[in-house]
Amino acid sequence: MDTNRILKIGLFGFGCVGQGLYDILQKQPNLPAQVVKICVKDPLKERSLPANHFTFDAQELLNDDNLDILVEAISDAHDAYDIVTTALRQGKRVVTANKKMVAHHLEKLLQLQAEYGGLLLYEAAVAGGIPIVRTVEEFFGQEPVSRISGILNGSSNYILSQIFKEQKPYAEALQEAQDKGFAELDPWLDVSGADSRHKLCILSAHAFGRVLSPEEVPFIGINALSQPDWEFARCRGAVIKLVASLHKTEEGKLVPLVLPTLVQPTDDLTTVEQEFNGIVVEGAYTGLQLFKGKGAGGLPTGAAVLSDIAGLLKGYQYQYPKLQQNQEAAELDKGFELEIYVRTENASLLGVLGLTKIIMLQRQSETISLVGNVTLGALVKYQEKLRETGSLVMATSVHYTGHEKKIASPELAEAI
Ligand SMILES: NC(=O)C1=CN([C@@H]2O[C@H](COP(=O)(O)OP(=O)(O)OC[C@H]3O[C@@H](n4cnc5c(N)ncnc54)[C@H](OP(=O)(O)O)[C@@H]3O)[C@@H](O)[C@H]2O)C=CC1
Numbered sequence: 001m002d003t004n005r006i007l008k009i010g011l012f013g014f015g016c017v018g019q020g021l022y023d024i025l026q027k028q029p030n031l032p033a034q035v036v037k038i039c040v041k042d043p044l045k046e047r048s049l050p051a052n053h054f055t056f057d058a059q060e061l062l063n064d065d066n067l068d069i070l071v072e073a074i075s076d077a078h079d080a081y082d083i084v085t086t087a088l089r090q091g092k093r094v095v096t097a098n099k100k101m102v103a104h105h106l107e108k109l110l111q112l113q114a115e116y117g118g119l120l121l122y123e124a125a126v127a128g129g130i131p132i133v134r135t136v137e138e139f140f141g142q143e144p145v146s147r148i149s150g151i152l153n154g155s156s157n158y159i160l161s162q163i164f165k166e167q168k169p170y171a172e173a174l175q176e177a178q179d180k181g182f183a184e185l186d187p188w189l190d191v192s193g194a195d196s197r198h199k200l201c202i203l204s205a206h207a208f209g210r211v212l213s214p215e216e217v218p219f220i221g222i223n224a225l226s227q228p229d230w231e232f233a234r235c236r237g238a239v240i241k242l243v244a245s246l247h248k249t250e251e252g253k254l255v256p257l258v259l260p261t262l263v264q265p266t267d268d269l270t271t272v273e274q275e276f277n278g279i280v281v282e283g284a285y286t287g288l289q290l291f292k293g294k295g296a297g298g299l300p301t302g303a304a305v306l307s308d309i310a311g312l313l314k315g316y317q318y319q320y321p322k323l324q325q326n327q328e329a330a331e332l333d334k335g336f337e338l339e340i341y342v343r344t345e346n347a348s349l350l351g352v353l354g355l356t357k358i359i360m361l362q363r364q365s366e367t368i369s370l371v372g373n374v375t376l377g378a379l380v381k382y383q384e385k386l387r388e389t390g391s392l393v394m395a396t397s398v399h400y401t402g403h404e405k406k407i408a409s410p411e412l413a414e415a416i
């Protein structure tokens with residue numbers, strides 16, 4: 001960071017990410033940046049720093065004109081929105097880690113920056129320490145991208161690794177993800193796939209020039225998985241990963257999805273384990289590239305925040321080149337078909353999903369499992385019902401292509 005005076009930072013939140021940033025700044029005293037004041041919520045909580053470092057009043061930081069940059073790293077997306085929009089209305093420079101807030105309010109955040117001259121960066125909001133936002137924004141700014149897909153939630157990936165590799169029960173693996181600071185305060189966001197969907201929406205604006213609303217992205221999480229699903233994966237010689245994917249069809253329409261997905265040993269994502277994230281970007285000229293790194297945790301995420309701080313100091317701002325290029329927002333391809341594995345106790349749901357090319361796998365008392373093709377439109381429409389009924393929808397391939405009738409294993413296949 002090249003500045004001739006100490007940069008004064010006002011920090012909101014002193015949990016995993018806030019503390020991560022603070023610790024990095026302590027580890028590198030040569031950095032000309034200092035956290036001057038920290039705003040937190042709970043006055044009764046024990047802190048690792050003396051009390052005079054903290055305030056419980058957000059206005060104290062928002063009204064302090066001596067602060068150069070505000071860093072927002074709190075767990076509450078509503079309060080984060082209030083803090084960030086207030087700061088942007090004051091024309092301030094802000095870094096946020098809050099993907100839920102950015103995904104739900106990107107249009108507004110862009111408008112406020114244009115209107116009041118403030119700046120907002122959010123590298124930490126997507127894939128922790130992997131510099132994917134800036135890579136997509138900068139490197140892929142001019143090159144058409146046809147697909148961006150991968151593992152965007154460290155907690156889910158950690159849990160799946162623990163279940164597959166260490167044979168740990170789900171609840172124990174989730175508790176570990178929470179203890180290690182990977183999980184959200186409300187871990188439903190992680191295990192339901194909602195957090196991955198938020199990150200996919202953010203990447204969409206940079207990679208495809210389309211501000212996707214989270215409501216447009218169907219999501220099913222790893223919380224829907226149970227024993228027969230692991231068995232199905234094993235029979236197919238695959239592992240299960242939570243994959244978020246956005247690709248462009250030949251007609252130029254978009255297909256966004258967040259689903260547990262069968263990943264084969266030959267697929268790039270198979271090497272992405274524990275809290276790591278892995279993102280495959282397919283560019284028109286560069287072809288496929290895999291970006292892999294720590295997707296959660298205090299230090300990797302704190303490092304992403306630090307890089308945004310340094311970026312702001314140098315006057316860096318997102319240009320959203322794809323948003324500038326796209327005059328008309330790309331439509332979603334609601335008719336796009338993909339092959340899925342479904343397990344449900346709600347037979348009527350199978351009817352409304354409009355599945356085609358069905359292969360019945362198993363019927364055990366109330367539980368039915370089958371493989372068939374479904375459209376994106378049906379998943380968007382019935383995702384809530386699927387979640388409510390504890391049904392699982394899992395993509396049978398990361399490539400979403402082959403609709404070929406492949407029987408999972410002779411012992412599972414009851415009838416065709
Ligand atoms: N953990 C991770 O690996 C990553 C997290 N993120 C995102 O970063 C943000 C922070 O996550 P994380 O550090 O894990 O969360 P934690 O739950 O560890 O910490 C949250 C912090 O926010 C504070 N806080 C909550 N509400 C308020 C409020 N209204 N005003 C002031 N402070 C408040 C809490 O205060 P108190 O201490 O008093 O409870 C706490 O210090 C979230 O948006 C998360 O999604 C992004 C990438 C990775």
Ligand SMILES: N[C@@H](CC=O)C(=O)O
Pocket residue numbers: 125126127128152153154155156182183184190195295296297
């Ligand atoms: N809870 C998130 C934290 C980083 O974004 C995750 O597990 O990926």
